[in-house]
Amino acid sequence: MVEVEINAESRLNPPLLWGIAFVVAMFGAGIFARWVDLNSFWSMAIMIPPMLLLFPMVKSGQRRQAAVCGNVSPAINAYNRRMLIWSFAYVAALFGAISIHDAIKPTGPLLWLIAILPALPILYFVWALGRYLVEETDEYIRMKQVSAALFATGVLLVLATVWGFLETFGVVIHVPTWAAVPVWAIGLGLGHFYNKVRGV
Structure with a gap:
């Protein structure tokens, strides 16, 4: 029941x-x-x-x-906690960086520090993903995660390459490189969906 x-x-x-x-x-x-x-x-x-x-x-x-x-899996529980931490830390860091920049219009080293602030949670995200693959003891679950991550990487490489050439020839607008992480994350979701459709 x-x-x-x-x-x-x-x-x-x-x-x-x-x-x-x-x-x-x-x-x-x-x-x-x-x-x-x-x-x-x-x-x-x-x-x-x-x-x-x-x-x-x-x-x-x-x-x-x-x-x-x-x-x-205990590993997925730990990964989920870390994912929530980096997600909210990213929003907080981005919010803080934009607010400080708009308020005091910094220059020099302080500007560099503020500009890099939103990237720090992304570094934590990359570490958390790698840590999950190390901690996951179920080989089947780990294989599904790796498969979805490879799918996401493929999506990012294809889109970045195609968009880059379109941008080079003036067909499309410039997209900032920080967009790579959201594109990869969407690709990860699509990768999991693709695995589900394949019955993996």
């Missing part, structure tokens, strides 16, 4: 739907901020509610793994 309830709940709240809701909400908030022409403070503030969707997304993923594997 418990297993039936877990499976039903897992179908009602699949991680994919929460992931899609998160991406749509984040892009929607960004588009709304530009459309209304909000200042940097309010532009960052309206990103907070979409970030809260990460909590049900993580819980849904844990329920799904428990339903499929019978338990939740």
Whole structure:
């Protein structure tokens, strides 16, 4: 009976739907901020509610793994905690960097420090992903994560190459290189979806 309830709940709240809701909400908030022409403070503030969707997304993923594997890997629990830490740290660092920059218009070394601040949580993210692959003892789960990560890397390489040549020939606008991480993260989600479709 418990297993039936877990499976039903897992179908009602699949991680994919929460992931899609998160991406749509984040892009929607960004588009709304530009459309209304909000200042940097309010532009960052309206990103907070979409970030809260990460909590049900993580819980849904844990329920799904428990339903499929019978338990939740301790490594994935640690990874999920780290993922939430770096996600909120990134938003806080970006918010702080933009606010400080707009308030005091720094120059010199302080400007460099403020500019690099939002990148620090991304370094933590890269470490957390590598740490997860080391800590995960279930070879099947680790293989699925590696497969999705390779898929995401392929998506990023293809898009960056194609966009780069289009930009070189003046067909499209310039996209800042920090966009690589969101593109890779979307590719990771697509990689997991592709694995699911293949039955992996």
